[in-house]
Amino acid sequence: MQKVSDNMSDSALQLQRVNDAGFINLRGSVDNKDFLAAIERVAGVALPLEANTFHGDVTRAYWLGPDEWLLQCRESDVANLQQALDETLRGQHTAVNDLTGGFVMYGLRGPGAAELLAAGCTLDLHPLVFTPGCCAQSGLAKATVLLARPKSTDGFDVIVRRSFADYLWQWLARTGRDARIEVT
Amino acid sequence: MLLIKCPWCGERAETEFSYGGEAGIKRPLEPDKLTDEEWADYLFNRSNPKGAHHELWNHAGGCRRWFEAERDTVTYRIAVTREL
Numbered sequence: 001m002q003k004v005s006d007n008m009s010d011s012a013l014q015l016q017r018v019n020d021a022g023f024i025n026l027r028g029s030v031d032n033k034d035f036l037a038a039i040e041r042v043a044g045v046a047l048p049l050e051a052n053t054f055h056g057d058v059t060r061a062y063w064l065g066p067d068e069w070l071l072q073c074r075e076s077d078v079a080n081l082q083q084a085l086d087e088t089l090r091g092q093h094t095a096v097n098d099l100t101g102g103f104v105m106y107g108l109r110g111p112g113a114a115e116l117l118a119a120g121c122t123l124d125l126h127p128l129v130f131t132p133g134c135c136a137q138s139g140l141a142k143a144t145v146l147l148a149r150p151k152s153t154d155g156f157d158v159i160v161r162r163s164f165a166d167y168l169w170q171w172l173a174r175t176g177r178d179a180r181i182e183v184t
Numbered sequence: 185m186l187l188i189k190c191p192w193c194g195e196r197a198e199t200e201f202s203y204g205g206e207a208g209i210k211r212p213l214e215p216d217k218l219t220d221e222e223w224a225d226y227l228f229n230r231s232n233p234k235g236a237h238h239e240l241w242n243h244a245g246g247c248r249r250w251f252e253a254e255r256d257t258v259t260y261r262i263a264v265t266r267e268l
Contacts, residue, residue, distance in 0.1 A: 051247075065247035065248065066192050068247070122197035123196075136193070137193075138245060139245045
């Protein structure tokens with residue numbers, strides 16, 4: 001991808017692919033305290049029970065629905081984590097599925113990130129509304145995505161189905177041209 | 185654009201949702217014992233009111249849950265949405 005700006009500090013926007021992210025989809029009941037405790041013990045992150053929020057930093061748990069979460073960890077840790085979850089949850093009415101192959105994650109950094117996303121998304125992404133720690137499944141330029149605002153950096157993470165990944169990458173890069181997006 | 189309140193995710197744009205038809209239609213317990221007219225009535229006939237209408241919606245672009253909405257078919261105003 002062509003570099004639009006040579007000076008990184010010049011640009012209010014940077015787009016990069018996050019290469020070492022793995023994803024596990026979790027289903028289970030919030031009324032099942034054993035399930036919630038087991039996840040926290042094994043994955044090291046508590047499942048968020050509040051809608052449209054996520055917990056954690058490197059290992060994350062995103063709220064997807066009232067009984068559904070997405071665990072994100074390093075790609076190299078996925079197999080071990082899934083095995084540990086399978087063993088811990090054996091016999092319980094839950095589901096643990098490795099979806100690493102199905103998703104791609106992009107990091108959009110810089111103060112111009114919300115404005116860029118707003119060109120293709122109906123969510124209110126203002127920092128007072130979509131605060132750090134918020135996530136949402138929504139549409140971005142006609143692709144279904146999971147958007148998250150990390151606590152540790154300024155910007156957004158975009159998790160998108162692999163089949164839409166190239167399209168969305170090109171959309172982000174082109175839509176960001178006016179803001180002199182830095183694509184790496 | 186309509187804002188529809190998903191009972192789980194909160195208010196979202198209508199483009200995230202898909203319509204699922206009239207709500208509250210129960211499948212007959214013993215379909216074999218129905219006449220053709222009764223079965224056809226269950227399958228095809230809907231209330232189609234002018235005014236308040238109980239509907240099923242799916243938050244397809246979000247949490248993918250089905251929920252029930254009460255929508256006015258004249259004004260499009262959605263009075264209430266609730267979990268199934």
